Amino acid sequence: MADELIFYTNPMSRGRIARWMLEETGVPYKTEIMTFGGTMKSPEYLAVNPMGKVPAVRHGKTVVTECAAICAYLADAFPEADLAPTPDERGSYYRWMFFTAGPLEAAATNKALGFETPPDKARMAGYGRFADVMNTLEHAVSTTPYVAGDRFTAADVYVGSHIGWGLGFGTIEKRQAFVDYLGRVTDRPAHKRAVAIDDEAMKIAQ
Structure with missing residues (x-):
């Protein structure tokens, strides 16, 4: 059983x-x-x-x-x-899943709370500056159709969920790359x- x-x-x-x-x-x-x-x-x-x-x-x-x-x-x-790549293809899978759990979540939460990292203190923050996070996230969802390559994985569930909430609540910038990626990953029966x-x-x- x-x-x-x-x-x-x-x-x-x-x-x-x-x-x-x-x-x-x-x-x-x-x-x-x-x-x-x-x-x-x-x-x-x-x-x-x-x-x-x-x-x-x-x-x-x-x-x-x-x-x-x-x-x-x-x-x-x-x-x-x-829903997971083969072990030798997991670099991007782990990279973007945990980038989202760390820098993206922290940056989005700080934005929602009205906190902006002072320019002279950016090196003290794990994510640096909010703009750095947005540019990096755009790279993640634009290089390949899905964050780990050419097929949907568990990383897309996690990254896609955060982008969906961020767009909905205004905690991430409304860039076309984010909108397009979100459409790809959420147009699924599950x-x-x-x-x-x-x-x-x-x-x-x-």
């Missing part, structure tokens, strides 16, 4: 990234909707994720948190979905299923 896959999430969270990834794998999973300030902070869930945040997945005895890690784990756990599931879940989630 296959190990049970449990997905802890809230539809008004980064859990939407993991939901999309789960739908791309095509494997069955059980969803546990967690509430902000409620079940997310319960002793039971803190045993899963001490941060008291979602998403998280439990696959048999394995627990994974952090969206980039969840995407990478699921791609490896379910190779039949063909993405549409994930959005529909989470939109329905929002009716009851807190």
Whole structure:
């Protein structure tokens, strides 16, 4: 019997990234909707994720948190979905997935909070300047059709999700390269299923 896959999430969270990834794998999973300030902070869930945040997945005895890690784990756990490149082709796959988890997320969060790195302190910030991040991201989505090459991978779930949110909330610049890339990666049945599931879940989630 296959190990049970449990997905802890809230539809008004980064859990939407993991939901999309789960739908791309095509494997069955059980969803546990967690509430902000409620079940997310319960002793039971803190045993899963001490941060008291979602998403998280439990696959048999394995627990994974952090969206980039969840995407990478699921791609490896379910190779039949063909969502990870071969090991010798993973340079861009890891590079852009973790660039997004690090510099892009930090730069976008600071922009949303109204914080701008002082020019004389840019070397102290992991991402340097916001403009550097935007130019690098444009390079990532323009060199090849997908960030890891010519085919869709788990990295596109993660990078595409961040670009989608950034364009929607104004935390990344609306460049044509970002708009075009987002259109490519979200025009997929799994993405549409994930959005529909989470939109329905929002009716009851807190």
